[in-house]
Amino acid sequence: ALDQVDHERFAGRNVILGTSNGESVAVWRDWLLWHKRHHGADSALIIDRDAPAKVDARTSEFSALLQADSQIMAELDSIKVVILAVDRPLGHPNSGHEAHPINAPDAPGKDRMKKPDGDPWHSPLSYRLLYDLIHWQFLKDASGVLNLNVNELVSQGDRELSVFDAAQRAQGGVIALSGQRAYPWNLRKAMEPCFGDHICARFDQTSRETRWCVAPARLRPEAIWMPTRILGVKTYPANFKFWRFMGLRHCRPGGASISQIVPKSSLVESSELLKIAKHFGADPKRQPNTLPTVTKADKQIPGSQNRVALVTTMKNDGPFILEWIAYHRAIGVSNFLVYTNDCTDGTDDFLRQLENKGFCQWRENPY
Numbered sequence: 001a002l003d004q005v006d007h008e009r010f011a012g013r014n015v016i017l018g019t020s021n022g023e024s025v026a027v028w029r030d031w032l033l034w035h036k037r038h039h040g041a042d043s044a045l046i047i048d049r050d051a052p053a054k055v056d057a058r059t060s061e062f063s064a065l066l067q068a069d070s071q072i073m074a075e076l077d078s079i080k081v082v083i084l085a086v087d088r089p090l091g092h093p094n095s096g097h098e099a100h101p102i103n104a105p106d107a108p109g110k111d112r113m114k115k116p117d118g119d120p121w122h123s124p125l126s127y128r129l130l131y132d133l134i135h136w137q138f139l140k141d142a143s144g145v146l147n148l149n150v151n152e153l154v155s156q157g158d159r160e161l162s163v164f165d166a167a168q169r170a171q172g173g174v175i176a177l178s179g180q181r182a183y184p185w186n187l188r189k190a191m192e193p194c195f196g197d198h199i200c201a202r203f204d205q206t207s208r209e210t211r212w213c214v215a216p217a218r219l220r221p222e223a224i225w226m227p228t229r230i231l232g233v234k235t236y237p238a239n240f241k242f243w244r245f246m247g248l249r250h251c252r253p254g255g256a257s258i259s260q261i262v263p264k265s266s267l268v269e270s271s272e273l274l275k276i277a278k279h280f281g282a283d284p285k286r287q288p289n290t291l292p293t294v295t296k297a298d299k300q301i302p303g304s305q306n307r308v309a310l311v312t313t314m315k316n317d318g319p320f321i322l323e324w325i326a327y328h329r330a331i332g333v334s335n336f337l338v339y340t341n342d343c344t345d346g347t348d349d350f351l352r353q354l355e356n357k358g359f360c361q362w363r364e365n366p367y
Contacts, residue, residue, distance in 0.1 A: 004137070011141040013043040013080065014164040017134065019227075020150045021049045021098050021122055023248050024192050025062040030280060031150045032076060034195075039146070039154060039162040043080040045138060046150065047130070051121055055085035082138075090130060091123030098124050099250050104261035106181065106202060106246075131225040139216060144168065146213045147227070151248035152179065153195065155241050155272065163213045166238045173218025174230050175238035179209030182243045182273055183262050184251070186285040193247040196282020199274055200267035209244050243273065259342035309335035313365065318347040325359060336360035 016035050020028065028046065035041040048055040062083070066073050091098070096116025101107040103124060120126075131147070139145050144164035146154065154163050154177065167175050182198040210228045212235065224231040250261045258264060269287055277284050310333045314321070325336060338360055340348055351362040 006138055007141045009080070009082065010043055010045070010139055012143050014039075014041050014144040014146070014162075015043040015045055015139060015142045016041050016146045016148060017045050017047075017131070017139070018148050018150045019047045019049065019125070021249065022252070023150050024252075025058060025065050026192065026194065027248055028062055028150055029065060029072065029076075030195050031148075031153065032079060032081070033072070034153050034279075035146070036076065036079060038156040039164060041146065041164070042078060043082075043142075045082050045084060045134065047084045047086070047134075049090060049122060049125075050085070052085040052087055055083060059083045084134075086130075089120035089123075090125055090127045091120040092118075092126045093120045093123075094118045095120075095123035097122040099252070099255055101250065101256045101260045104246065104250050104256070105207065106205075106262040106266075107260060108263050125227060128226055129224075131227060135216070135225045142216055144213065144215050147211050147225075148242065149244070149249075151245045152209075152211070152242050153245070153276065155243065163238075163240050164215075166240060167213040167215045168218070170215075170236050170238065172220070172233050172236070173215040174223075174233055174235050175213050175240070176229070176235040177211040177213065177238065177240050177242050179211060179242045179244050180205060181209065181262075182245050182270070183267055184247045184258055184284065185264075185267065185269075185287050186258065187247065187251055188285070190253050192253065193245075193251050194280065194282060195245055195248070196277035196280035197284045198243070198245045198247060199269050199277055199284045199286065201270045201273065202262065202266045203268045204266050209242070211242055213238075213240075243276070257342065257344070264342065307334045308332055309337065311337045311339075313339045313341070314343075314347060314351075315341055316343050316345045316347055318343075318345045318350055321347065321350055321354070325354070337363070339363050339365040341365045 018031065032044055048058065050058070066076060095118060096102065097119045100116045102110055102113045102116065144167050146163055167173060180201055183200045184193060184197040185200050187193050187197055212230055214230060220233055223233045229235060246261055250256045251258060310328055338351055340351065348364065351360065354360050355362045
């Protein structure tokens with residue numbers, strides 16, 4: 001409970017302070033394993049944003065998951081894990097679930113999205129002083145504290161220092177971490193996404209996520225812990241970055257598709273993310289690395305010097321296709337070549353039927 005002071009539990013330990021908002025317990029496990037192996041974390045305090053009864057059930061599920069694998073259980077045996085539930089919602093009362101595409105920074109077409117109903121148990125965090133409260137209640141005597149969501153991993157890098165070591169050596173005892181968003185190229189249906197599915201980053205991403213790692217004993221007492229920075233002290237950038245794995249929060253079964261949270265045309269594979277996928281033994285779906293094959297049918301599209309062809313791209317334009325083709329036929333266009341991607345409204349099925357009847361040529365664009 002947040003009204004009880006317990007400094008002894010994490011005294012002298014390197015703690016990951018993580019926030020979970022619907023991620024699976026398998027994600028918790030992999031998150032712990034990564035930071036133990038690569039940064040020497042020996043404790044974790046996970047803030048579960050769900051209602052207390054659901055947190056109790058997920059805690060039991062997490063314990064059962066670990067006990068089912070003796071090898072992982074042995075590796076995590078030395079880690080102290082505390083799951084923190086809060087008996088009141090911490091999110092914005094009028095905002096929807098944080099997993100909704102409207103809350104994804106790179107989601108296209110937000111101006112056309114219907115605003116979801118308020119869901120304060122799962123909406124973006126409103127009570128931002130929660131981290132400072134946890135500092136004084138639980139983490140004042142910790143050796144180091146790394147602040148992350150459970151869908152974020154600090155890169156391994158090629159260095160001898162862990163992120164906790166870097167905070168201990170930093171002036172003022174605190175370092176800033178810069179983050180980049182990671183995405184799957186595609187996901188397997190009805191399967192929970194995992195860290196290893198994420199192999200792509202935006203080649204044109206300009207904004208960065210921010211987190212921090214601190215050595216509490218070296219911190220000035222007037223410092224205030226906030227979700228993305230520590231107030232009252234100068235924060236020095238460090239040679240550490242982290243990845244935010246967007247599919248873990250937004251693309252769970254029944255959730256958003258990849259194309260709803262990021263334009264897939266902006267994604268490129270990352271060699272670092274591919275190494276992370278290999279670390280977890282994952283088999284992610286890769287981007288196509290060859291151009292579409294030109295078929296005999298492609299070469300036999302009717303046309304001549306006196307014909308006019310129209311080439312276009314479409315996505316979810318089903319209600320407008322028939323009138324669009326009729327209009328352009330009326331003004332003299334005789335051939336249509338339509339490429340589509342990631343349609344969810346039946347556009348592909350409609351164009352397939354029009355192609356069968358000879359009104360157009362349709363191609364599914366793998367990009």
